[in-house]
Amino acid sequence: MRVRIDLAYDGTDFKGWATQPLLRTVQGELTAALHTVLRLPDDTLRVTCAGRTDSGVHARGQVAHCDLPPEVPAEVVGRLARRLNGVLPGDLRIHRLAPASEGFDARFAALWRRYAYRIADTAEAVDPLDRAYVVAWPRPLDVDAMNAAAARLVGLHDFAAFCKQREGATTIRTLQELSWTRATSGVLVGHVRADAFCHSMVRALVGCLVAVGEGRKDAEWAADILAGRRRDPGVVVMHAHGLTLEEVGYPDDASLAERVEQTSARRRAEEVDG
Amino acid sequence: MRVRIDLAYDGTDFKGWATQPLLRTVQGELTAALHTVLRLPDDTLRVTCAGRTDSGVHARGQVAHCDLPPEVPAEVVGRLARRLNGVLPGDLRIHRLAPASEGFDARFAALWRRYAYRIADTAEAVDPLDRAYVVAWPRPLDVDAMNAAAARLVGLHDFAAFCKQREGATTIRTLQELSWTRATSGVLVGHVRADAFCHSMVRALVGCLVAVGEGRKDAEWAADILAGRRRDPGVVVMHAHGLTLEEVGYPDDASLAERVEQTSARRRAEEVDG
Numbered sequence: 001m002r003v004r005i006d007l008a009y010d011g012t013d014f015k016g017w018a019t020q021p022l023l024r025t026v027q028g029e030l031t032a033a034l035h036t037v038l039r040l041p042d043d044t045l046r047v048t049c050a051g052r053t054d055s056g057v058h059a060r061g062q063v064a065h066c067d068l069p070p071e072v073p074a075e076v077v078g079r080l081a082r083r084l085n086g087v088l089p090g091d092l093r094i095h096r097l098a099p100a101s102e103g104f105d106a107r108f109a110a111l112w113r114r115y116a117y118r119i120a121d122t123a124e125a126v127d128p129l130d131r132a133y134v135v136a137w138p139r140p141l142d143v144d145a146m147n148a149a150a151a152r153l154v155g156l157h158d159f160a161a162f163c164k165q166r167e168g169a170t171t172i173r174t175l176q177e178l179s180w181t182r183a184t185s186g187v188l189v190g191h192v193r194a195d196a197f198c199h200s201m202v203r204a205l206v207g208c209l210v211a212v213g214e215g216r217k218d219a220e221w222a223a224d225i226l227a228g229r230r231r232d233p234g235v236v237v238m239h240a241h242g243l244t245l246e247e248v249g250y251p252d253d254a255s256l257a258e259r260v261e262q263t264s265a266r267r268r269a270e271e272v273d274g
Numbered sequence: 275m276r277v278r279i280d281l282a283y284d285g286t287d288f289k290g291w292a293t294q295p296l297l298r299t300v301q302g303e304l305t306a307a308l309h310t311v312l313r314l315p316d317d318t319l320r321v322t323c324a325g326r327t328d329s330g331v332h333a334r335g336q337v338a339h340c341d342l343p344p345e346v347p348a349e350v351v352g353r354l355a356r357r358l359n360g361v362l363p364g365d366l367r368i369h370r371l372a373p374a375s376e377g378f379d380a381r382f383a384a385l386w387r388r389y390a391y392r393i394a395d396t397a398e399a400v401d402p403l404d405r406a407y408v409v410a411w412p413r414p415l416d417v418d419a420m421n422a423a424a425a426r427l428v429g430l431h432d433f434a435a436f437c438k439q440r441e442g443a444t445t446i447r448t449l450q451e452l453s454w455t456r457a458t459s460g461v462l463v464g465h466v467r468a469d470a471f472c473h474s475m476v477r478a479l480v481g482c483l484v485a486v487g488e489g490r491k492d493a494e495w496a497a498d499i500l501a502g503r504r505r506d507p508g509v510v511v512m513h514a515h516g517l518t519l520e521e522v523g524y525p526d527d528a529s530l531a532e533r534v535e536q537t538s539a540r541r542r543a544e545e546v547d548g
C-alpha cells in the first residue's frame with residue numbers, strides 16, 4: 001500500500017532532504033522513524049518527496065510517498081501520523097498521512113512546486129521569533145522594481161543562468177509565478193512557482209531580483225542575464241534559510257496516472273531536482 | 275535625554291526581562307549593549323520596560339525607556355538602534371530608538387498591554403518553523419466554548435484566582451479583551467488585553483479556558499473560579515513559550531504626564547507587574 005505523507009520541517013539543522021551517510025537529513029530521519037514505528041528491518045522502506053530541498057531550506061508543504069510492505073496491517077495507517085510525531089524531533093512534523101490515491105506519486109505526479117522567500121529589509125520588520133526563516137537584509141529593497149524585473153523572467157525559458165549545471169540535465173522550465181508582496185509585518189515575500197526547479201534556481205532568481213531591489217541593477221539587466229544562459233557573477237545565490245517550500249500542486253485523482261506517465265520518463269532521464 | 279526603545283525578543287533563551295545575577299535576561303543584555311555602544315561605565319544606565327515578561331515569554335512589541343546622561347551627544351541617538359543591533363544577539367532586536375516625548379514613561383504612561391497566546395491543537399496546525407512560540411496541544415479545542423467562558427471574565431474584577439499572590443499587592447485589574455480566533459493556519463490565537471497584569475495571570479487565564487475548550491469544564495465553572503478569588507487546582511498555568519507581548523498602548527503626547535501621575539504613585543506602592 002502506498003501512503004501519501006504531508007510534512008513540514010525547520011531546515012536549520014538538516015543537511016537537506018536527501019539521505020547522506022553520517023549527516024542529519026529529512027529523508028534519513030523520516031525513513032528511520034517509519035522503520036521504528038512499523039518495526040520493520042532497516043532498508044525496507046524508501047521515501048520519495050516532491051521537492052528535494054537543499055541544506056538549510058525549510059518546508060511547510062512538503063509531500064512524500066512511501067510504499068508499505070503487505071505485512072503492515074491497514075488499520076495501522078490511521079494511527080501512523082500520530083505515532084510518527086511521537087518519535088520524530090520537533091523540527092520535523094507530519095501533517096497528514098493517509099493511503100494515496102490510485103496512481104499517486106509525490107514526485108512525478110506533481111504539477112508545480114511553490115516556494116516563498118522571505119526578507120526583512122528594515123529594522124522594524126526583523127522579528128527575532130521568525131529569524132530562522134526570514135533573512136535580515138541591511139538595505140531597503142524597492143518591491144516595484146523587483147516585480148518589474150520578475151515579470152521579465154516569468155514563462156517558459158532556459159534558466160541555465162540561474163542553475164547549477166549538471167551533465168545531460170535540461171535547464172528549461174516553466175516559471176509560472178515570480179512576484180513580491182510586502183506583508184503587514186513589513187517582511188518582503190517572494191512567491192515563486194514552477195513546474196520544477198533546478199538546483200539553487202530559486203535562490204539565484206532571488207539574488208538577481210535583490211540586486212534590482214537595491215537599485216544596483218535594472219529589469220533590463222535581469223532579462224539579459226536570463227537571455228545569456230550562463231551564470232553571471234552579479235547574481236548571488238541567496239541564503240538557504242530564507243527559502244521555504246510552501247506547497248506542491250497535484251492534478252485531480254483521475255489525471256494522476258496520466259501526469260506521472262508524462263513526467264516520469266523524461267524527468268528520470270534528466271535527473272532533474274524536484 | 276530620555277529615549278524610547280521599541281524592541282522584540284525570542285524569550286526562549288532568556289530568564290525573563292528583569293536583570294538577575296548570573297542569568298541571561300533581556301534587561302541585562304540590553305543594558306550591557308547600551309553601555310558598550312555608548313562607552314559608558316557600568317551601572318550608568320537603567321532601562322525600564324512596559325511589560326516585565328517572565329522567563330520564556332516572548333515580545334514583539336515591548337517598549338522601554340532609558341535616560342541617557344548629558345555627555346552622550348544628541349547626534350548619537352539617531353544611529354543608536356543600528357549600532358545596538360550590531361552588538362546584540364539575534365534573539366533580541368531593536369525596532370526603533372528615538373528621543374521620547376515629553377513626559378513619556380514606558381511603564382507608568384502605558385494604558386494597556388496586549389498579549390497573544392498561540393496554540394496548535396491539531397497535527398496540521400503544528401508548524402515546526404513556529405514551534406518556539408506556538409504551543410502544540412494534543413487535544414482539539416472548541417473555540418466557541420472558550421469564547422463563551424472568556425466573556426464571563428472580561429471587565430473590572432479581582433483576578434486573585436489567576437494571580438500569584440504578593441504581600442500588599444492588589445489583584446484588581448480591568449481585563450479589556452479576552453477572545454480567541456483561529457488563524458488560517460489553524461492555530462488558535464488568544465487575544466488578551468488589560469490595563470496591567472499580575473504575575474502569571476495571562477497563562478492562568480489561558481489554562482482556565484483550555485479546560486473549557488477541551489470540554490472538561492464549562493463557562494459557569496470559569497465564572498465561579500473568578501468569583502472565588504482563590505487559586506484553583508483545576509486551573510493550570512500554561513507554558514511560557516506560547517505567550518508573546520504584542521503591543522503596549524500609550525495616550526497621545528498631551529496626556530502622557532497626566533497618565534503617569536495617575537498610575538505611578540499607586541502602582542509603585544503596589545509593586546504591580548507591568
